[in-house]
Amino acid sequence: MSVPLGYYLILGGVLFAIGLCGALTRKNAIAVLMSIEIMFNAAILNFVVFWYYLHNGALTGQMFALFAIAVAAAESAVGLALVISVYRHYKSVDVNEMRSLKG
Amino acid sequence: MDVCGVSNFNVFPCVNDPYLTQYLFVAVFVLVAVLFPLVPLALVRVLAPRKPSPTKNATYECGLVSKGDSWIQFRAGYYLYALVYVIFAVETIFLYPWAVAFGGLSFGAFVAMMVFVLLLVEGLVYAWAKGALDWK
Amino acid sequence: MSVAYAPIVRALGSETALVLVALAVLTLDFIIGRKREVAKRRELVGAVALFGLALSAVPLVGQVGMTNVLLPGETLVVNPLVIIFKFVLIVLTAVTVLISIDHDIGTHVGEYFAMLLFGAIGMLLLVGTEEFLTIFVALELTSISLYVLTAFHKNSLRSQEAALKYFLFGAIATAFLLFGLSYIYGLTGATNLRDIGAALAKKGTDPLLGVGLLCVLVGLGFKVAMVPFHLWAPDAYEGAPTPVTAFIATGSKVASFFVLVKVLMVAFAGAVGSAYWGAFESGWAMVLGLTATASMVLGNCAAIVQRNVKRLLAYSSIAHAGYILVGLVAASSTGATAVLFYVIVYAITNLGAFGVVAALASRAGGDDLEHFNGMAKRAPFLSLLMLVFVLSLAGIPPLGGFFGKFYLFAAAVECDAEMFGLLWLVALGIVMSAVSLYYYLVLMKHMYVLPAKDETRIATPGHLKMALAFCAAGVVLLGVFPEPILALLKALVVRL
Numbered sequence: 001m002s003v004p005l006g007y008y009l010i011l012g013g014v015l016f017a018i019g020l021c022g023a024l025t026r027k028n029a030i031a032v033l034m035s036i037e038i039m040f041n042a043a044i045l046n047f048v049v050f051w052y053y054l055h056n057g058a059l060t061g062q063m064f065a066l067f068a069i070a071v072a073a074a075e076s077a078v079g080l081a082l083v084i085s086v087y088r089h090y091k092s093v094d095v096n097e098m099r100s101l102k103g
Numbered sequence: 104m105d106v107c108g109v110s111n112f113n114v115f116p117c118v119n120d121p122y123l124t125q126y127l128f129v130a131v132f133v134l135v136a137v138l139f140p141l142v143p144l145a146l147v148r149v150l151a152p153r154k155p156s157p158t159k160n161a162t163y164e165c166g167l168v169s170k171g172d173s174w175i176q177f178r179a180g181y182y183l184y185a186l187v188y189v190i191f192a193v194e195t196i197f198l199y200p201w202a203v204a205f206g207g208l209s210f211g212a213f214v215a216m217m218v219f220v221l222l223l224v225e226g227l228v229y230a231w232a233k234g235a236l237d238w239k
Numbered sequence: 240m241s242v243a244y245a246p247i248v249r250a251l252g253s254e255t256a257l258v259l260v261a262l263a264v265l266t267l268d269f270i271i272g273r274k275r276e277v278a279k280r281r282e283l284v285g286a287v288a289l290f291g292l293a294l295s296a297v298p299l300v301g302q303v304g305m306t307n308v309l310l311p312g313e314t315l316v317v318n319p320l321v322i323i324f325k326f327v328l329i330v331l332t333a334v335t336v337l338i339s340i341d342h343d344i345g346t347h348v349g350e351y352f353a354m355l356l357f358g359a360i361g362m363l364l365l366v367g368t369e370e371f372l373t374i375f376v377a378l379e380l381t382s383i384s385l386y387v388l389t390a391f392h393k394n395s396l397r398s399q400e401a402a403l404k405y406f407l408f409g410a411i412a413t414a415f416l417l418f419g420l421s422y423i424y425g426l427t428g429a430t431n432l433r434d435i436g437a438a439l440a441k442k443g444t445d446p447l448l449g450v451g452l453l454c455v456l457v458g459l460g461f462k463v464a465m466v467p468f469h470l471w472a473p474d475a476y477e478g479a480p481t482p483v484t485a486f487i488a489t490g491s492k493v494a495s496f497f498v499l500v501k502v503l504m505v506a507f508a509g510a511v512g513s514a515y516w517g518a519f520e521s522g523w524a525m526v527l528g529l530t531a532t533a534s535m536v537l538g539n540c541a542a543i544v545q546r547n548v549k550r551l552l553a554y555s556s557i558a559h560a561g562y563i564l565v566g567l568v569a570a571s572s573t574g575a576t577a578v579l580f581y582v583i584v585y586a587i588t589n590l591g592a593f594g595v596v597a598a599l600a601s602r603a604g605g606d607d608l609e610h611f612n613g614m615a616k617r618a619p620f621l622s623l624l625m626l627v628f629v630l631s632l633a634g635i636p637p638l639g640g641f642f643g644k645f646y647l648f649a650a651a652v653e654c655d656a657e658m659f660g661l662l663w664l665v666a667l668g669i670v671m672s673a674v675s676l677y678y679y680l681v682l683m684k685h686m687y688v689l690p691a692k693d694e695t696r697i698a699t700p701g702h703l704k705m706a707l708a709f710c711a712a713g714v715v716l717l718g719v720f721p722e723p724i725l726a727l728l729k730a731l732v733v734r735l
Contacts, residue, residue: 009447016414016418019414020411020414023407029403029407032407033407033410036407036410036411036414039411039414039418040413040414040417042418043414043417043418043420043421044417044421046418046421046422047421047424047425049425050421050424050425054428055424055425055428060372060429060430061424061425062200063372064372064375064420064421064424064430066196066197066200067372067375067376068375068417069193069196070193070194070197071375071376071379071413073189073190073192073193073194074190074193074379074383075379075383075410075413077186077189077190078383078386078387079386079406079407079410080182080185080186081182081186082390082402082403082406083403084182085390085393085399085402086399086400086403088399089396089399089400090396095403095407098400098403098404100396100397100400101397101401101404101473101474101477101478211244214244215244225262229265229269233269
């Protein structure tokens with residue numbers, strides 16, 4: 001007997017919530033980046049699970065997951081590069097310390 | 104937790120689902136696994152005498168004295184390899200399904216994938232030409 | 240499954256041309272750029288980019304008259320509406336390139352123009368598809384290019400910080416979008432807009448689907464900078480190099496609103512709900528009605544206290560997103576037509592306004608309101624153009640902004656002819672337009688009334704003046720003769 005679909009969806013929802021909490025509360029930009037990756041992975045998990053349980057006639061869900069993984073990687077690479085270039089100016093990756101833009 | 108009927112699509116299971124009872128012993132194991140380290144820690148808190156001193160609070164009480172911050176820095180130059188690696192490692196994800204289905208694909212699919220690989224190579228050449236791969 | 244590649248290549252003509260030109264631009268700058276000065280390189284590489292954009296418009300001419308759905312699942316769509324918007328986006332990018340040639344964008348000239356072209360490719364793909372996977376990838380291509388472009392002032396702390404903030408907010412929004420799409424895919428089994436629409440009509444509303452819809456709205460709402468997902472906009476607009484700000488405020492907005500209209504009108508037509516006064520019904524119209532209210536109020540009120548021109552225009556663009564949403568809330572084909580018309584007018588106007596700021600700020604020493612004192616004497620022609628743009632943004636007849644706003648509000652009133660259920664939203668929009676007049680006039684006061692510290696004339700190159708005059712002419716023309724394009728859009732939207 002395999003695990004019912006609902007449990008995976010709950011797992012996906014919990015992962016997404018964990019990622020969102022991390023992204024909103026963490027001060028360290030790298031930690032925020034990691035939290036965002038968790039949110040992405042929650043969505044990717046959903047895609048694969050929905051594909052496997054409900055729509056396994058076509059490969060749409062798998063394709064979506066593959067593309068999402070690739071896009072997430074590209075995004076995190078750009079994000080890391082931005083964090084490093086900010087670090088060169090501030091000598092810190094604390095998001096709360098970035099206050100040169102205000103109003 | 105009763106979430107039956109939340110969705111028209113019947114994706115959520117019910118509490119009397121045999122699936123849950125089957126995993127009851129896992130829940131018991133989890134409970135024991137959590138309690139096992141917590142109980143001795145709590146006992147120590149209650150029973151042990153507390154006399155803190157600088158030597159005792161050092162990172163390694165009976166090892167070398169640690170120096171500096173634990174957030175040491177690596178050479179920033181390395182991050183370029185990491186970024187380039189992340190991109191190339193993940194882009195190959197598209198090569199797997201293509202390779203698995205290779206036998207049944209048309210010539211057009213082959214050309215399309217070659218174009219994709221060519222674009223990746225172009226990225227590699229660019230990184231190379233810009234000196235991102237030089238080991239300084 | 241065999242796929243016919245020839246029509247795909249034909250439909251992707253513009254995008255392919257832009258990819259090749261972007262790579263050529265990178266190579267060109269790498270090989271011959273080294274030995275020359277930065278200004279010369281900008282001219283050379285910018286000219287190649289412009290040539291590429293002109294080249295990419297050619298395949299569009301060949302597509303006129305085509306109404307094709309290519310690839311199963313509407314992954315690529317060619318129809319007159321798409322062709323119009325691709326053309327508009329190419330023109331917007333070309334004007335952005337012209338503004339950039341004259342602007343200090345650091346030493347990475349080739350990379351700058353290549354990223355600009357990559358962003359344009361993403362936008363073209365975004366309007367030319369009716370399928371969520373392609374929408375997602377295209378949206379990311381655009382966003383990632385814009386993140387990088389925002390950080391192009393390598394020595395400016397503000398630019399780096401703006402890029403990081405833009406990136407973090409943007410990535411969270413993307414995660415929301417993807418998560419929402421996963422539910423929509425799971426519950427309908429489709430990723431193309433039409434099939435999702437059909438499945439929704441059959442199954443009715445569902446809580447999980449509601450979550451999915453809301454997440455997608457969050458993701459797209461971020462891209463169009465509607466309150467409460469606007470937090471990135473003022474920072475990104477202020478910190479980014481001004482030509483990039485212009486590109487974010489116009490090109491990316493046009494493409495995002497186009498997608499938003501398509502997604503809401505085609506895929507989510509079964510979950511409209513209602514924002515009529517006293518008859519709220521849950522659905523996207525209600526959600527957008529509330530965000531439109533918040534966007535108009537917060538955007539206009541926050542703009543009043545700004546001292547920085549780019550920041551002021553950022554808040555004004557948040558307010559404009561609010562006006563545009565009013566047209567969407569109407570959820571009718573008239574509303575969709577008005578939205579598309581207004582988006583074009585808004586993009587041309589804002590591109591011109593940011594172009595003037597880009598041209599003047601670097602020579603006036605900064606982009607605060609004080610730096611623009613007495614501009615009418617220092618740069619009379621550009622000040623005149625700015626007057627046109629600002630009056631159009633404020634909605635003064637006979638400029639394009641007035642008619643755009645008029646059609647938006649008319650569509651909202653007309654969609655419920657008996658009870659005038661959306662009158663509250665329209666009334667708020669009109670009041671807020673009056674508020675907006677105040678800060679636009681403050682900007683004009685600085686340029687036309689207050690004396691400048693330094694009265695020297697500011698000389699701007701001819702190509703820049705020409706590009707901005709072109710924008711101004713567009714604003715005036717769309718105001719004086721709105722009928723042809725409006726009728727065209729209307730005929731095309733009905734077939735959507």
